[in-house]
Amino acid sequence: MNSVKKVILQAGILLLFSNFLFAEFTIGLYGVKTSSDVISAKEAGFNCVQSYISSPETINLLAEEAEKNDIKLVVYPTKIMSSKYKEVAKRYPIKAWYLFDEPDVWNCSKEKLLSLEKNTKKMYPEIQTTFVIGEGFTKVPYYDIADILMVDWYPVPHLPLESFGENVALAKQGLIMMGKENKELWAVVQLFDWKEYKQYRKDEDRIGRFPKKEEIRFMSYDAVFNGATGLFYFTCYSNGKPLSESRPKEWAKTTEVIQEMSFVGEIVDNGKKIENPIEIKEPLKGQSFEYGGIKYTFIINPTSKRQTLPSLFFQPQFDVMYEKSTNIKKIMRKTKNNLQPYRVLAFRYE
Known part of the structure; x- marks a missing residue:
C-alpha cells in the first residue's frame, strides 16, 4: 500500500473510532455564553462546555441547546437551586455542577466550599460536582471536596511550558494525599492571549500571545501523562468575541488538537x-x-x-x-x- 493510501486509511479508522467513542473522554470548552457557542463547540468536536453565566434563564437556554446537540454542561448551581427551574434542572445534561472558580486564588475557606458542595448534593444528589484550582498545590487542602477536581495553569509565554504538566502532577499528588486517587482530574489548557487579561505587573506592560498549536498539543498530552482524566480549554473568547469569528485561525488549530485528543483520551481510558x-x-x-x-x-x-x-x-x-x-x-x-x-x-x- 502506498503512503498516500495508508494515510487516508488511517484517517478513516481514526474517524470511525472517534465517532463511536468520542463522548467518553471529557473534552470541554470554557466560557461559553450563548446557544450559538454551544453549537460551535459541538461542531468543533467538544463534548462538554462550561459557562460562567449564573442566570437561571440563560442556563436554561444553554441546557436546551446542549440537549439538542448531545453535549454536556458545567455551570453554577447556586441561583438555579432557588429559581423556578430548580426541578427541571434535574433533567439538564449536566456533566458537573461548578461550585467555585479558583478557591485558592480568592481565599475561599474549605468550610465555605464544603457548604456549597453539601447544599448542591442535597438538591441534586445524582449529579456530579466540580471546581477548579489555580495551581496544583494549594495551602488549603481542597482535594477531598467534590466529585471532580479541575486545575488551570496558564504558562504561555511567562513560564516554562512543562510547568503545566507539573501542576497537574501536583494536583494528582494532592488527591492521593487525601485518599482520593481515583477521583477524576480535569486539566484546563490555555488558549488565550495573556495581553487580554490583568497581569498585576508594576510596569503595566502587556505581555502575552496566543499559544502555538504545538504548545496547545504539548500541554494536552503533558496533562494526560501526568494524570489528567479529561481536558478543558480556556477560553472560547478573545476581546469579547467568539474565537470562531474573531480569531478563526486560533479556533482552527484548537479544533485540530481537541479532535486528536478526544481519540487519544479514548485510547488511554479504554485501552490496555x-x-x-x-x-x-x-x-x-x-x-x-x-x-x-x-x-x-x-x-x-x-x-x-x-x-x-x-x-x-x-x-x-x-x-x-x-x-x-x-x-x-x-x-x-x-x-x-x-x-x-x-x-x-x-x-x-x-
Missing part, C-alpha cells in the same frame, strides 16, 4: 497499558497502549532542549499519526533523531 516497544530514556516520556487490536505509543519531550529519540521508531512498522509520516521521518533523520523541545510524536503499529 503495555510496555513501550522500544526503550525510551529520560527526559523523554513514553506511554504505550493496546486498543482495538492496534498498539499505540505516545512520546513527549517535556524539556526546552532537543532530546534523542531511538531511531528504531522510524522503522516501517511504526506509522506516525497526525503528521505526514514521510516528512517527519526525513526531518528526524536530518536532525540525527533529535526530538524538538516540547514536541509530541504518536505512533501506531500492530
Whole structure:
C-alpha cells in the first residue's frame, strides 16, 4: 500500500473510532455564553462546555441547546437551586455542577466550599460536582471536596511550558494525599492571549500571545501523562468575541488538537497499558497502549532542549499519526533523531 493510501486509511479508522467513542473522554470548552457557542463547540468536536453565566434563564437556554446537540454542561448551581427551574434542572445534561472558580486564588475557606458542595448534593444528589484550582498545590487542602477536581495553569509565554504538566502532577499528588486517587482530574489548557487579561505587573506592560498549536498539543498530552482524566480549554473568547469569528485561525488549530485528543483520551481510558516497544530514556516520556487490536505509543519531550529519540521508531512498522509520516521521518533523520523541545510524536503499529 502506498503512503498516500495508508494515510487516508488511517484517517478513516481514526474517524470511525472517534465517532463511536468520542463522548467518553471529557473534552470541554470554557466560557461559553450563548446557544450559538454551544453549537460551535459541538461542531468543533467538544463534548462538554462550561459557562460562567449564573442566570437561571440563560442556563436554561444553554441546557436546551446542549440537549439538542448531545453535549454536556458545567455551570453554577447556586441561583438555579432557588429559581423556578430548580426541578427541571434535574433533567439538564449536566456533566458537573461548578461550585467555585479558583478557591485558592480568592481565599475561599474549605468550610465555605464544603457548604456549597453539601447544599448542591442535597438538591441534586445524582449529579456530579466540580471546581477548579489555580495551581496544583494549594495551602488549603481542597482535594477531598467534590466529585471532580479541575486545575488551570496558564504558562504561555511567562513560564516554562512543562510547568503545566507539573501542576497537574501536583494536583494528582494532592488527591492521593487525601485518599482520593481515583477521583477524576480535569486539566484546563490555555488558549488565550495573556495581553487580554490583568497581569498585576508594576510596569503595566502587556505581555502575552496566543499559544502555538504545538504548545496547545504539548500541554494536552503533558496533562494526560501526568494524570489528567479529561481536558478543558480556556477560553472560547478573545476581546469579547467568539474565537470562531474573531480569531478563526486560533479556533482552527484548537479544533485540530481537541479532535486528536478526544481519540487519544479514548485510547488511554479504554485501552490496555503495555510496555513501550522500544526503550525510551529520560527526559523523554513514553506511554504505550493496546486498543482495538492496534498498539499505540505516545512520546513527549517535556524539556526546552532537543532530546534523542531511538531511531528504531522510524522503522516501517511504526506509522506516525497526525503528521505526514514521510516528512517527519526525513526531518528526524536530518536532525540525527533529535526530538524538538516540547514536541509530541504518536505512533501506531500492530
